[in-house]
Amino acid sequence: MGERRVDAVLLDIDDTLVDTRASFRAAMHHVVARWMPHLDAARREEAVLHWAQDPRGHYRAYTRGETTFSGQRRLRGTDLHATFGGPVLDDEAFARWEEGYEAAFRAAWAARPDAAALLDALDAAGLPYGALTNVEGGYQRAQLDAVGLGRLAVLGSMDDLGRGKPDPGLFHLACRRLGSEPARTAYLGDEVDVDARGARDAGLLGIWFDAHGTGTDPGDVPVARSLAEVPALLGVASPPAPGDGAPGSRFGAGLPGR
Numbered sequence: 001m002g003e004r005r006v007d008a009v010l011l012d013i014d015d016t017l018v019d020t021r022a023s024f025r026a027a028m029h030h031v032v033a034r035w036m037p038h039l040d041a042a043r044r045e046e047a048v049l050h051w052a053q054d055p056r057g058h059y060r061a062y063t064r065g066e067t068t069f070s071g072q073r074r075l076r077g078t079d080l081h082a083t084f085g086g087p088v089l090d091d092e093a094f095a096r097w098e099e100g101y102e103a104a105f106r107a108a109w110a111a112r113p114d115a116a117a118l119l120d121a122l123d124a125a126g127l128p129y130g131a132l133t134n135v136e137g138g139y140q141r142a143q144l145d146a147v148g149l150g151r152l153a154v155l156g157s158m159d160d161l162g163r164g165k166p167d168p169g170l171f172h173l174a175c176r177r178l179g180s181e182p183a184r185t186a187y188l189g190d191e192v193d194v195d196a197r198g199a200r201d202a203g204l205l206g207i208w209f210d211a212h213g214t215g216t217d218p219g220d221v222p223v224a225r226s227l228a229e230v231p232a233l234l235g236v237a238s239p240p241a242p243g244d245g246a247p248g249s250r251f252g253a254g255l256p257g258r
């Protein structure tokens, strides 16, 4: 175990601590069944990726303060239907579209399986941590509580500055709320530019989480292939797994009665 690299940790939420891609998939399955039942399974999966990747950048425009949350969602829904042959949605139809989307999305909220263990490792190391997200804070509070990650405080969100990452001001605000210096704070997130490079450019230790297992290496920021790799990147120990007696673990030698 190397030297500890930071004194505090900020964490992205979507597709980092929670499995947003799975929630998108559930929501898109609902949308396709209701509005575009002509799509086969392969085209439906293409719709999932189209929604998640947002190729026209409508969500990014929202995080730059150029449109509202509901505005970007309407634009994305319109783009989705234009791309995959769905009906044109007037105001009344879009209200029903969004209601169904939101219900399916929320019903699928789930923490990533190794998220709680990462927080346990940070707790064990005595590292303070919090969340920094490009979504509204209250919405993310509800999601964290719903998935069993209620111990995480939301320290920065779209509510604060009206724009999101990679604005350095938002990283710095979250550091202040955490009581840490940016240079001694790590930020972990799944988007290379907005998260890892954005944090780095704001003076933090930006770490890219390869949430979808691409295996690619951006080359200019450290990479975590799983949340279990994060403690080592920070220079802190992971708690031993239950029953782990391997050398080097907390219980590796001198067991009573041996």
Ligand SMILES: [Mg+2]
Residues within 6 Å of the ligand: 012, 013, 014, 015, 016, 189, 190, 191
């Ligand atoms: Mg994310």
